[in-house]
Every structure is written in C-alpha cells, then in structure tokens.
Amino acid sequence: SSELTQDPAVSVALGQTVRITCQGDGLRTYYASWYQQKPGQAPKLVLYDKNIRPSGIPDRFSGSFSGNTASLTITGAQAEDEADYYCNSRDSSSNPLFGGGTKLTVL
Amino acid sequence: QVQLQESGPGLVKPSGTLSLTCAVSGASISSNSWWTWVRQPPGKGLEWIGEIYHSGNTNYNPSLKSRVTISVDKSKNQFSLNLRSLTAADTAVYYCARDRGNGSVVFDIWGQGTMVPVSS
Numbered sequence: 001s002s003e004l005t006q007d008p009a010v011s012v013a014l015g016q017t018v019r020i021t022c023q024g025d026g027l028r029t030y031y032a033s034w035y036q037q038k039p040g041q042a043p044k045l046v047l048y049d050k051n052i053r054p055s056g057i058p059d060r061f062s063g064s065f066s067g068n069t070a071s072l073t074i075t076g077a078q079a080e081d082e083a084d085y086y087c088n089s090r091d092s093s094s095n096p097l098f099g100g101g102t103k104l105t106v107l
Numbered sequence: 108q109v110q111l112q113e114s115g116p117g118l119v120k121p122s123g124t125l126s127l128t129c130a131v132s133g134a135s136i137s138s139n140s141w142w143t144w145v146r147q148p149p150g151k152g153l154e155w156i157g158e159i160y161h162s163g164n165t166n167y168n169p170s171l172k173s174r175v176t177i178s179v180d181k182s183k184n185q186f187s188l189n190l191r192s193l194t195a196a197d198t199a200v201y202y203c204a205r206d207r208g209n210g211s212v213v214f215d216i217w218g219q220g221t222m223v224p225v226s227s
Contacts, residue, residue: 030212031210031211033214035214043202043214048211049211090212095169096143096206096212098153101153
C-alpha cells in the first residue's frame with residue numbers, strides 16, 4: 001500500500017520509555033526518517049537511516065526496524081519531548097510519503 | 108550553516124495561483140540534494156508536494172501533479188513553487204526542505220514555513 005500508518009496519540013510518564021511506530025510496505029525497501037514538530041515550529045529531523053541521530057539530538061532517541069515497521073523509541077522521556085512526531089519513507093512510486101503523525105504527551 | 112527561507116504572498120484568492128520561493132544559503136543548490144516543498148493544513152499532518160534536482164528533474168505528488176510546477180534558479184541559488192487553481196483546501200503552512208537523498212528520504216534542513224490562506 002502507499003500509506004504510512006502511525007498511532008494518532010501516545011502518552012508516557014515523565015522519565016519512562018515510549019515507542020512510536022510507523023507501518024508501511026515502503027519500509028521493507030527504504031529506511032524511515034523521523035521528525036519532531038512542536039507547536040508553531042517547523043519539523044526537525046531527529047532520526048534517519050537505520051538509527052542515526054543528527055548533531056544535537058539527545059541519545060535518548062533511538063530507532064529500530066522489523067519487517068514493515070519502523071519504531072522511534074524515547075528512553076527516559078522528558079517534558080520537552082512532548083510534540084508531534086512524523087515518520088517518512090517512500091511510497092510504491094518511490095515518492096516521499098509522510099505518516100499521519102503521532103501526538104506524544106508526556107505526563 | 109545551511110538555511111532555507113520561504114517568501115511569497117500572505118494571501119491568495121480562490122482560483123488563483125500561489126507562487127513561493129525558497130532561498131538557499133550556506134549550500135549550493137547544485138549539490139547532491141533534492142529540493143522539496145511540503146505543506147501542512149491547519150491542525151493537520153504533513154503532505155509532500157514535490158521536489159526538484161538542480162538538473163531540473165522533478166517529481167510531484169500525484170494528487171497535486173496537474174496543478175504544480177517546481178522550478179530552480181541556479182544563478183540565484185533558489186527554487187520555487189507554483190500551485191494553480193487554488194481552493195480553500197490549499198490553505199496551509201508551506202515549507203521548503205532539503206532532502207539529502209541517497210535512497211532513503213532525509214529532510215535534514217527546513218525553512219521556517221510560510222502560512223498561505225486562500226480566501227476571497
């Protein structure tokens with residue numbers, strides 16, 4: 001299919017671990033990239049390829065893959081991690097495609 | 108440091124054409140990257156619009172392809188978006204971004220975005 005499916009909303013207690021998933025057929029061929037977006041801000045790349053963090057992204061952010069599912073894990077979630085998270089990969093025509101986004105709430 | 112800056116009109120009318128430009132600084136638009144437009148309607152998710160390589164090769168979202176043109180101006184180190192036959196559904200924040208390319212998608216640099224209301 002040409003979709004990337006994400007859970008619309010996820011919550012995590014402060015300091016605990018949370019996993020945000022992204023499912024789609026394109027992930028069998030291409031890695032996902034992950035973007036964090038806070039209100040009123042542009043998206044920011046937080047993870048790409050298999051598990052690479054851009055400079056400045058804390059090491060509590062990590063990534064993994066299994067079959068057609070990519071996961072973003074935040075180990076020891078902080079209040080500043082509360083944001084919308086979007087995955088991206090490619091569709092069946094190899095065009096970039098965003099998932100629907102996951103709203104992360106840190107309790 | 109690489110920066111992208113969108114510019115364009117603050118308001119456009121239904122049935123009109125939206126024209127936005129993204130100025131690239133700190134990097135050459137002739138580098139090995141795809142230069143991309145993404146939009147986000149109010150309260151909704153991100154939508155990929157299309158991309159251009161410095162050679163002029165383009166790819167467009169099939170849902171917008173009939174209305175979109177993306178072009179590049181290497182002399183000014185910038186690229187542009189034209190979206191025609193606008194409706195209220197085109198109201199969105201429009202972002203330009205760089206895709207570092209190389210197989211998997213990596214939008215590593217983003218502009219700050221520009222809100223474009225479509226209204227009479």
